[in-house]
Amino acid sequence: MTANLPSHAVIGAGIAGLACARVLAAAGHGVTVFDKGRGPGGRMSSRRLEDAIVELGAQSLRAGDSRFRAEVAAWERAGVVAPWPRELWRLEAGRLRRLADGRPRHTGVPRMSAVTRHLARGLALRVSTRIDGLARDAAGWWLRDQAGARHGPFASAILAVPTPQAEALAAPHAPDLAAECRGIAQRACWAAWASFDVPLAIPGLPDDWPVLDIAEGPLRRVIRHRTKPGRSAQPETLTLLARLDWSERHLEAASRDTAARLLDALHAALPKGAFLPLARASDAHRWRYAEPVVAPGADTIPGQDFRLDASGLALCGDGWRGARIEDAWLSGHHLGEFLCRHHADPILETL
Ligand SMILES: Cc1cc2nc3c(=O)[nH]c(=O)nc-3n(C[C@H](O)[C@H](O)[C@H](O)COP(=O)(O)OP(=O)(O)OC[C@H]3O[C@@H](n4cnc5c(N)ncnc54)[C@H](O)[C@@H]3O)c2cc1C
Missing domain, CATH: 3.90.660.10 (Polyamine Oxidase; Chain A, domain 2)
Structure with a gap:
């Protein structure tokens, strides 16, 4: 982390949370990623059976957007796809x-989980850590996990989890964002x-x-x-x-x-x-x-595939853009870029 750059908490180490975290980390911001699972991956995780590896979630990915195509090409060079x-x-x-x-x-x-493990490399990742609640004071955002431990303070709390789970965490702090989550089943x-x-x-x-x-x-x-x-x-x-x-x-x-x-x-x-x-x-x-169940056109309006309020509470993931890996990656990536561009702007105070 570079001095004077903010530190962020990303809740959810699926493809969206990791895409966001990598943009922030690459720009020198501090970032800690939390996931309740035993490893990163979310719906891109794999399961080891006695003598085989299977995927029960996403099976393959397609790339339409030019930046995602470049990202997938880099994954292919790294040997993870x-x-x-x-x-x-x-x-x-x-x-x-x-x-x-x-x-x-x-x-x-x-x-499949090789992709998210590749993205998680070098990031501060806390697995087996379910975040049950958020709190905010003058220092910033604090996270409370299932064991009652507190993590923070962070300049922003990024909820990269499915919308019903984001709603539960956002509701006490941002009723409008929670209502938006409710609208995306x-x-x-x-x-x-x-x-x-x-x-x-x-x-x-x-x-x-x-x-x-x-x-x-x-x-x-x-x-x-x-x-x-x-x-x-x-x-x-x-x-x-x-x-x-x-x-x-x-x-x-x-x-x-x-x-x-x-x-x-x-x-x-x-x-x-x-x-x-x-x-x-x-x-x-x-x-x-x-x-x-994504609103039609959610992937066509620039800057509309994530949410962020003036307090630094942010939302990304497939629900904000479309039902595929590419959508989740783009949502997280765009949020990361926005936070990098505007971290010192009054915009975060006025949103
Ligand atoms: C059966 C199935 C098949 C699919 N097939 C394809 C496919 O072939 N191609 C394709 O492109 N897409 C496919 N998808 C969709 C794709 O998997 C998702 O769009 C994408 O993986 C979503 O990524 P995400 O980061 O938004 O969310 P997720 O992958 O759900 O990540 C969210 C993470 O947040 C964590 N989390 C949740 N709550 C908390 C909490 N309170 N504290 C800490 N951590 C928390 C979860 O453990 C999870 O790791 C499929 C999905 C499913 C379920």
Whole structure:
């Protein structure tokens, strides 16, 4: 940290919080990132099973914005992402079709969380630290964690968490920002995983099919992890992503029952002649806050993909821009740039 530059707290070490923290740190600001998880990543985290690594959240990323494209190119040079999948398949009314949109996609290498671990390198990161409350006095912002410890003071408190979680932290201090958070719901999604002793064979698909979208029923997408770069030696493991409305109807179901129901749904959806072996192990993860319901056009108005008030309370993340990794990264990156440009401005006093 450079003398006279402010120090910030970022709550949430997902891609948005880390993007923001890196801009601030690169400009010499002090920054400490807090996350309740055991590591950084959030919805980009990976899970280690007995003999495989699986993702239950984000599977791949696309880059449209030129700055994000440059960032992804830098990740590729650093070896933490590689192109995947090269093609997608869709199953509709019993018919298989290749979806060729020609848009490049990347995934994390050797796992998705490699990206967020790469971004967290060199940052002051406090994991397993859930922030339960904020307080502000003349010195600045103070954070209280689940163990009652106080952290601070910080010039700004940046909430890089899903909007319902940001609302709870912002409400006592910034009713207007909290109301904005309330206006951006996050939809739920069940993500099941299953591992098999033998590969899944589907007539009409190549042996190395990576992703299959399913048009009807409880399941919307099936992902094969051993087709991801560097994972061909893993046994067959699938992630089964449920439709959001189905997930919300069954949100409080038990995770093992949910995995069984989604495997049944896959079995029912597969075309004739497909072989779905018996799963050796399976379970499911409930994402209560999987996908934001973003206001249309939130990504088109410059400076509108984050929020900041005069006290230094700030909000970023996918909810402020769009439902993808690129949106979350841009939201955090733009907030970091804004704070760097305006930290000494009266604007922070007058916003
Ligand atoms: C099932 C699923 C599939 C997806 N697939 C794709 C995909 O293929 N491609 C794509 O581009 N996007 C995908 N997404 C969306 C993408 O993952 C998100 O848009 C993006 O990761 C959001 O990043 P974020 O930093 O805004 O939030 P998050 O990743 O949710 O990060 C927020 C962080 O805040 C932490 N946190 C929350 N509350 C507190 C607290 N009180 N104290 C401390 N820490 C706290 C959490 O632990 C978390 O690490 C998917 C999401 C899901 C759920």
